[in-house]
């Protein structure tokens with residue numbers, strides 16, 4: 687992967703990685719992801735890496751289970767940077783993002799108020815990567831808090847301490863969203879504007895086969911090929927509007943392959959993919975597709 691990057695960027699990453707490795711605590715070392723992302727197209731990983739080298743924020747867009755988190759972890763590994771994660775939900779608030787104040791004791795036992803940094807503060811002050819998962823699940827009023835973190839200012843006023851925190855060198859933001867998913871809200875334009883956007887589609891064909899053979903408990907090559915075909919057929923139904931996006935999830939497909947190592951494949955597909963859908967006709971469409979293949 688590094689060989690495909692422009693030389694100056696590959697050099698920049700190597701230097702940064704070496705420098706970073708020396709200053710990391712064991713806990714921070716554990717936050718570095720592993721390089722397990724299988725790229726659906728070469729430009730997905732390459733463009734994300736180039737954008738991060740250029741100090742851009744990266745927004746990963748794709749359906750559930752398409753590997754967005756795996757890609758963020760892969761980038762963390764590539765840059766040797768710990769990844770501090772925030773999972774957005776409607777009850778996400780400033781404390782969950784930035785940190786909170788708590789009562790503690792100093793070394794003489796006297797009570798004192800201490801600020802416990804949240805993921806954004808940790809990533810900013812240490813110059814690490816921040817991963818904001820499901821960013822479009824957050825309440826519209828929460829995320830503008832971090833607009834200043836995402837633009838050229840790279841700074842935020844900590845509302846709990848009044849301190850202005852400026853990001854240390856190396857700080858980068860990767861966010862992910864599933865468009866149109868239940869509970870999501872369209873991302874506010876000002877926020878969207880602060881990101882370079884990268885589509886992460888479902889893996890297909892040989893790349894999917896390589897992932898299944900490596901990750902699944904199922905080792906029968908012929909059956910794994912049929913699962914790759916099942917995935918392609920389900921994607922065709924999704925594109926025709928007959929199935930929702932989640933029917934194509936690679937996470938669910940891996941579950942089905944694992945089960946199929948021990949139970950008949952159609953039953954495995956029913957449990958791992960079909961039964962998660964709410965509509966009876968959609969469930970039947972998945973099972974019918976599986977029955978034509980196994």
Ligand SMILES: Nc1ncnc2c1ncn2[C@@H]1O[C@H](COP(=O)(O)OP(=O)(O)OP(=O)(O)O)[C@@H](O)[C@H]1O
Nearest residue numbers: 722723724749750751752753754755756889936937
């Ligand atoms: N391109 C890929 N490379 C490697 N693993 C993948 C890929 N796509 C899917 N997977 C597998 O599918 C599972 C789900 O991937 P991941 O959690 O990264 O998806 P996601 O897009 O972040 O999902 P969600 O939107 O639901 O959070 C992972 O555990 C991984 O094993």
